[in-house]
Amino acid sequence: MSDKSTGLNKAREIYLDSSRRARELRAAGKKIIGYPCAYVPLEILTALGLVPYQTCADMKEPVTEADRALPHSFCPVMRNCLDRALKGKNDFLDGMVTTHSCDPQEKTARIWESYTHYPYFHFIDMPITIRPEALEYFKGQLNDFRKTLEAFTGQKLSADKLKTAIKSHNQQRALVRELYELTKPSPPRLSGTEILRVVKALTSLPVVEGNDLLTETISEVKKRSAGPEQKPARLLIWSSTLNDTDIMQVFEAKANVVMNESCGGVRPFRGQVKLTADPLEGLADYYLNEITCARTFRQATLGETRKDYARDLQSRFGYLKGTIKDWKINGAILLLVRYCDPFAFEMPSLQDYLKGIGIPNSYIEYDYTIGALAPMRTRVEAFVETISR
Amino acid sequence: MYFAGIDIGSTMTKVVLTDQAGKLLSFIKGPTGAEHRQLANEVMRQALGQASLKIDDISYIVATGYGRLNVPFADRQITELSCHARGVSSLFPNARTVIDIGGQDAKCMRIENGRLVSFVMNNKCAAGTGRFLEVTAATLAIRLENMGYISLKATRKVSISNMCTIFAQQEVVALLSRGEKLENILAGLHEALASRVATLARRLGVEPDLVLTGGVAKNIGMVKAMGEILGCEILVPEEPLLTGALGAAILARETHMKAAAVGEGLSTKSRRLEKATFFSQEQ
Numbered sequence: 001m002s003d004k005s006t007g008l009n010k011a012r013e014i015y016l017d018s019s020r021r022a023r024e025l026r027a028a029g030k031k032i033i034g035y036p037c038a039y040v041p042l043e044i045l046t047a048l049g050l051v052p053y054q055t056c057a058d059m060k061e062p063v064t065e066a067d068r069a070l071p072h073s074f075c076p077v078m079r080n081c082l083d084r085a086l087k088g089k090n091d092f093l094d095g096m097v098t099t100h101s102c103d104p105q106e107k108t109a110r111i112w113e114s115y116t117h118y119p120y121f122h123f124i125d126m127p128i129t130i131r132p133e134a135l136e137y138f139k140g141q142l143n144d145f146r147k148t149l150e151a152f153t154g155q156k157l158s159a160d161k162l163k164t165a166i167k168s169h170n171q172q173r174a175l176v177r178e179l180y181e182l183t184k185p186s187p188p189r190l191s192g193t194e195i196l197r198v199v200k201a202l203t204s205l206p207v208v209e210g211n212d213l214l215t216e217t218i219s220e221v222k223k224r225s226a227g228p229e230q231k232p233a234r235l236l237i238w239s240s241t242l243n244d245t246d247i248m249q250v251f252e253a254k255a256n257v258v259m260n261e262s263c264g265g266v267r268p269f270r271g272q273v274k275l276t277a278d279p280l281e282g283l284a285d286y287y288l289n290e291i292t293c294a295r296t297f298r299q300a301t302l303g304e305t306r307k308d309y310a311r312d313l314q315s316r317f318g319y320l321k322g323t324i325k326d327w328k329i330n331g332a333i334l335l336l337v338r339y340c341d342p343f344a345f346e347m348p349s350l351q352d353y354l355k356g357i358g359i360p361n362s363y364i365e366y367d368y369t370i371g372a373l374a375p376m377r378t379r380v381e382a383f384v385e386t387i388s389r
Numbered sequence: 390m391y392f393a394g395i396d397i398g399s400t401m402t403k404v405v406l407t408d409q410a411g412k413l414l415s416f417i418k419g420p421t422g423a424e425h426r427q428l429a430n431e432v433m434r435q436a437l438g439q440a441s442l443k444i445d446d447i448s449y450i451v452a453t454g455y456g457r458l459n460v461p462f463a464d465r466q467i468t469e470l471s472c473h474a475r476g477v478s479s480l481f482p483n484a485r486t487v488i489d490i491g492g493q494d495a496k497c498m499r500i501e502n503g504r505l506v507s508f509v510m511n512n513k514c515a516a517g518t519g520r521f522l523e524v525t526a527a528t529l530a531i532r533l534e535n536m537g538y539i540s541l542k543a544t545r546k547v548s549i550s551n552m553c554t555i556f557a558q559q560e561v562v563a564l565l566s567r568g569e570k571l572e573n574i575l576a577g578l579h580e581a582l583a584s585r586v587a588t589l590a591r592r593l594g595v596e597p598d599l600v601l602t603g604g605v606a607k608n609i610g611m612v613k614a615m616g617e618i619l620g621c622e623i624l625v626p627e628e629p630l631l632t633g634a635l636g637a638a639i640l641a642r643e644t645h646m647k648a649a650a651v652g653e654g655l656s657t658k659s660r661r662l663e664k665a666t667f668f669s670q671e672q
Contacts, residue, residue, distance in 0.1 A: 374455065375494070379510060382470035386505055 007217030008194055014201035014213075015245070021205055022053045023092045031094040031153070034118075036081050038268035038291060039101040039126060041283045044146055046207050047165035048153045054203035055090055057081045059244050059370055069111050075104035075339050076368035077241060082108055085116050095120025095152065097145070102295045102342055120152045129297045130289050139284040146280070162279040168207045169273065175214035176202070176269035182221050183258040184327055187230035190221045192237075192257030193248045194228075199264060200243050231256045232388035234328055236320070238262070238350065239335035240294070240343050246370060250377050251333065254384045258327045261320070262335075267292060270319070292319055294346040310356070316346075317353040324359055331387045332361040333380065337368050360387050392645065393436070393447045394637025395429060395463060396472065397421060397456025400492030400519065400604065402428055403634035404436040406447070411479075411642050415439035418630055421456065429460045430662040444660045449645040451637040455493075464657045467640055469633045474498045474505035476636030477600045480626050485596040488615070489632070490586060490605035492519045497590040509593045516552040517585040519605045525578055528558045529571065536575055537610030543576035552585050575610065583614035590619070597621050602629045 014021065022032045033045050034055040042052040057080035066083035084090060095118045100106040109123040124141050127134035146157050179198065182189040198217055202210040221227070233255040242248065243264025251257045261267060271290035276282035288296070300308065300315040323329070332354055336343050347363055354361045362383035366372035390409040396402070402421045406414040417436040422428060429452075437444060444462065452463035453472040460466075469489075477487045478500050487498040495517045496510045511517045526533040547569055551557050557578070564574050582605075587595075599621055605611050606629035616623045626632055648655045 375510070378455070378468050378470070381466075382468040382505070382508060385468060385471045386507065 007198070007213055007215075007220045008190075010213060011194075011198040011201045011217060014204060015197040018056070018200065018204040019053070019090075019092060021209070022051060025051050025206070026092050026094070032092055033095045033097060033120065034085075034090055034093040035097045036078070037099060037101045037105060038263045038293070039099040039287055040097045040124065041142060041145070041287055042207070043162060043165040043169050043273065043279075043283060044142070044149060044157065045097075046168065047157055047161040048149055048155055050095075050149070050153065051206050052203075053093065055081055055085065055093075055096070056200070056203070056243055057368065058084060059246065059368055062369075069115060070108070073339060075102070075337070077337055077340075078104040078108055080368065082111065082115075085112070090116075093118055095122070097122045097124065099124040100126045101293065102340075120148075122148050127288065128295065129299075135284055135288055138288050139280055142280050142284055142287075159279055162283075163275060165207070166273050166275060166279055166282065168211065172202065172207055172211050172214065173269040173272060175211060175218065176266065178218055179214060179221075180259070180266055182218070183256075186234065186256075186328065187228055188234075188256050188258050189224075189227045191228040192252055192260055193245050196243060196245055196248050196260060196264060199260075199269075203243075228252075228256060231384075233331050233384045234258045235384075236261055236324065236327070236329045236332045237265070237335055238320075238332055240337055240340050242335060246373060247335075247376070250373055251380055253377070254381050255331070255388075258329060259323055261323075263293070294342040309352075313349060313353040313356065317350055320353075321357055324357065329359065331383065332359055333383065334361055334363045336363065336365045338365055390448045390645075391440075391442055391446050392638050392641040393433070393450045394472065394634040394639070394641055395433060395450065395452045395454075395460055396469065396631075396633035396637055397429060397452065397454040397460065398469070398491050398633070399455050399494075401630055402432050402454075402456070403631055404432050405631060405634040405638040406436050406440050406442065407638045407642060409642075411639060413635070414442075416628070416631055416634065429456070430462070433462070434662055444662055447660070449641040449655065449657065451641040451644070453633050453637045462658050462660060462662060464655070465641070465644060467637060470496060470498055470508050470510075471505045472633045472636035472640060473602060474500050474636065475503065475639050476632035476634070477602060477626070478503040479635065479639055480632070481598055481600050481624055483598045484600045484624070486590065486593075486599045487632075488586060488590055488599065488601050489603040490517075490519055490601070490611070491603040492523075494518055495586050495589060495603075497586075497593045497595075499593055499596070507593060509589055511586075511589055516554055516557075517582060517589065519603065521552075521554050521557070521582055522578075522605065522608065522611075524554055524558060525561060528561055529565075529574075531571075534607070537579070537608035537612075539572050540575035540579050540610035541613070542572040544570070545573050545576075546580050547573045547577035549574075549577045549581040552581055557581070576614075579608070579610040579614040580618070583611060583618050587615065587618045595619055595621070598624055600624045600626065602626060602632045604630055 026032050030051050032051045032053050034053050036055050045052045057077045063079050063083045065086035066079045070079050098105045098109050113121045235255045235257050236259040239262040241264050242262040273286040274282040298316050300311045364379050392407045394405045402419050404417045415436050417432050419432050450463045451465050452460035453469045457466040473489050477484050489496050498508045499506050601623050606625045612623050
């Protein structure tokens with residue numbers, strides 16, 4: 001192995017101890033704000049000198065404390081996330097921001113607030129459709145978010161500061177896409193597991209440090225001679241969130257994962273925030289319209305009475321077509337975390353869409369525990385056997 | 390030239406040996422137990438003994454089933470889904486759908502041209518698997534292998550409302566204490582299990598010929614219930630537990646023949662029948 005100073009090794013270390021940098025920064029006087037989901041506009045936090053830190057769930061951690069507050073038949077990711085907070089694992093946070101990206105987040109908002117006692121807590125209400133009125137409403141919500149943060153930090157958020165932050169985060173998005181360019185060759189230049197560690201590391205670093213890590217990793221991977229070995233299938237994983245290497249390795253034992261279409265992969269980084277005169281406008285547009293999460297209801301057209309299913313599918317999943325072609329993907333795994341209704345309801349249509357463009361897929365449901373990995377392995381391997389003859 | 394398939398399932402371990410032409414030479418079925426890593430070599434030794442062969446005589450070995458990664462002498466691992474599909478289509482060339490109900494999972498497979506093309510499996514839960522029947526048999530203090538026959542005597546089917554293995558046991562106990570006849574309860578249980586598996590199969594689409602395999606296929610009450618619910622004839626192999634191991638042996642032979650045809654050497658594992666150590670086969 002190469003020395004520890006390389007981007008990939010740094011990413012691995014941060015992946016294994018993701019809160020270390022946040023703790024250091026806090027000791028140096030920075031304020032750390034937690035967020036559970038890709039819908040929180042990090043640009044606003046960054047612009048006010050706050051450090052965003054994604055509070056992730058950990059599959060290996062059995063949920064115990066959260067059972068005081070939440071029922072069993074509830075999103076295991078949110079349960080696990082809250083559980084870690086209640087166990088004091090996020091005790092370095094100065095605040096927490098959640099959004100109404102899905103019901104489990106909305107339902108837990110007050111629980112976070114009353115059980116964790118961070119100095120700052122905020123809930124952003126998010127419309128579920130992309131209609132123009134929804135965008136207006138969401139912009140108002142971001143404005144409220146700004147005001148509470150201004151009160152919390154005692155600073156004014158100027159348009160210039162926000163634009164600078166948007167540029168940094170846009171640069172991060174561009175760099176992540178550049179990283180994914182490296183999985184286009186066959187065999188890919190870096191594995192799905194390696195990318196996953198880098199992306200997870202980004203969610204626990206200030207944006208500028210994350211961008212340095214990306215730049216370093218990209219140049220390292222471009223230079224190295226040995227990458228992952230070629231496997232009999234090139235897979236796309238479609239999921240709500242996939243940010244654990246143990247799951248990724250179940251896929252990568254028999255296939256190359258060249259695209260992680262989830263919040264632990266490319267989803268939060270696909271587009272760019274437009275630099276509008278009022279920067280909140282560009283942010284509202286990006287977070288509501290551009291992130292392709294199943295939680296948003298997308299319609300091909302507004303106000304039409306005749307519905308065309310093919311066009312509807314195109315408007316909901318069309319973004320996958322180019323990726324599948326350019327990355328020469330020959331199979332998709334649709335990975336569902338149990339009780340995740342928004343993603344569960346999206347599956348049949350997505351399967352129709354993939355069938356329409358000739359991509360075999362396998363739908364796998366799991367309960368976000370490591371016990372689920374052995375049966376998952378059998379399903380993944382059998383799927384790869386059916387597509388790689 | 391000989392070939393072997395070894396299928397380590399959650400409940401039973403199965404070995405099939407074939408000759409160069411793919412003809413069945415011997416087979417062994419034995420309980421997997423808690424220490425299947427320690428057992429693969431033993432069942433293989435027995436199968437070899439039956440066929441008067443030595444391990445060195447075996448040209449290629451495929452392991453399948455949940456324990457497939459823990460067979461140190463296997464040359465290749467293939468999932469039980471591909472193996473069942475291959476094994477069944479060798480016995481029933483017209484088979485298009487296979488339903489396998491084993492000890493800890495139920496799976497439905499579609500076959501085209503003798504190969505697996507798609508599948509669905511139950512989720513991590515004992516409902517809809519052989520374990521459901523095992524636990525019920527224990528609760529009722531009857532032998533698992535008698536359950537099906539007893540159910541055939543039913544005069545009516547009791548409706549079992551809860552498919553959770555634990556809750557269903559409570560329901561059975563309540564029915565017994567109400568004085569319901571054993572055969573009627575069993576008929577209801579078989580119907581409940583069959584309808585659960587049928588729902589799984591319908592997600593995939595059921596097309597005849599339909600073959601039922603796995604330990605549960607030995608239960609005549611289940612075969613009857615599946616036929617009634619799916620409305621088609623249910624074919625059952627003579628040895629429904631063996632189709633995975635048989636498919637593995639056939640795929641072992643095919644892998645070997647394919648490589649030989651193009652003059653390609655196949656790497657094989659050491660032919661010592663050693664016990665597997667923990668996780669020795671990972672990666």
